[in-house]
Amino acid sequence: MIDVSDALARLVDQPLTWREEAAVEIADHLARSVGGVVDWDEEADEEWLSVLVRDARVAMVSTTLRLILAEERTSGDLEVLANGGTVILVPSFDAPVMHCDIAVLGRVFGEEEKLRELELETFSANDLWFATV
Numbered sequence: 480m481i482d483v484s485d486a487l488a489r490l491v492d493q494p495l496t497w498r499e500e501a502a503v504e505i506a507d508h509l510a511r512s513v514g515g516v517v518d519w520d521e522e523a524d525e526e527w528l529s530v531l532v533r534d535a536r537v538a539m540v541s542t543t544l545r546l547i548l549a550e551e552r553t554s555g556d557l558e559v560l561a562n563g564g565t566v567i568l569v570p571s572f573d574a575p576v577m578h579c580d581i582a583v584l585g586r587v588f589g590e591e592e593k594l595r596e597l598e599l600e601t602f603s604a605n606d607l608w609f610a611t612v
Contacts (some may be wrong), residue, residue: 480601484580486565491542491586496566499542502528505560506540513537513553527608536572539608544587548572548604575601602607 503540506517506528515532519542530538530553538549544562547557550571557566569576578601584594588611597610 480578481567481569481576482578483567484578484583486567487546487579487587488583490546490565491583496543497545497562499527501562502540502542505547506530506538508556508560509538509540509547509549524539525612530606536605537610541605543581548607567604569604572604575606577601577602577604 482525483576489511503517503519506519509530510517513530513532515530517528518531519528520541525540528542529536529541530549538547538553542545545561546567547561547564548567551568558570559569567577575598579599581594584597584599584602588594594610597606602610
């Protein structure tokens with residue numbers, strides 16, 4: 480299990496954000512590196528850029544938080560790309576391997592009530608995406 484509570488809490492404790500353009504550049508770079516495409520609905524004010532390979536999410540980049548979630552296989556130079564941001568690696572976006580305190584999730588993503596839909600003991604990166612879009 481991957482407890483992401485501390486990593487996400489640091490995002491709030493040190494409120495560093497990046498420009499939307501930086502997030503787009505990172506997602507584009509990741510997509511090229513894995514032979515994928517970027518999926519993002521900018522008009523809908525979506526806060527995640529998703530990197531898809533054959534319609535499966537393999538990475539997500541926040542448009543506001545300095546946060547990248549990625550499958551372990553995409554880990555090449557993520558720390559450099561994140562430029563001081565937070566990188567969380569998961570074996571798969573479907574694997575329910577993450578855990579986080581609900582209060583931390585609420586502080587980071589807002590709408591704590593909506594986040595209660597997550598199975599907080601173990602959830603996947605895709606579950607987090609669905610709960611926060």
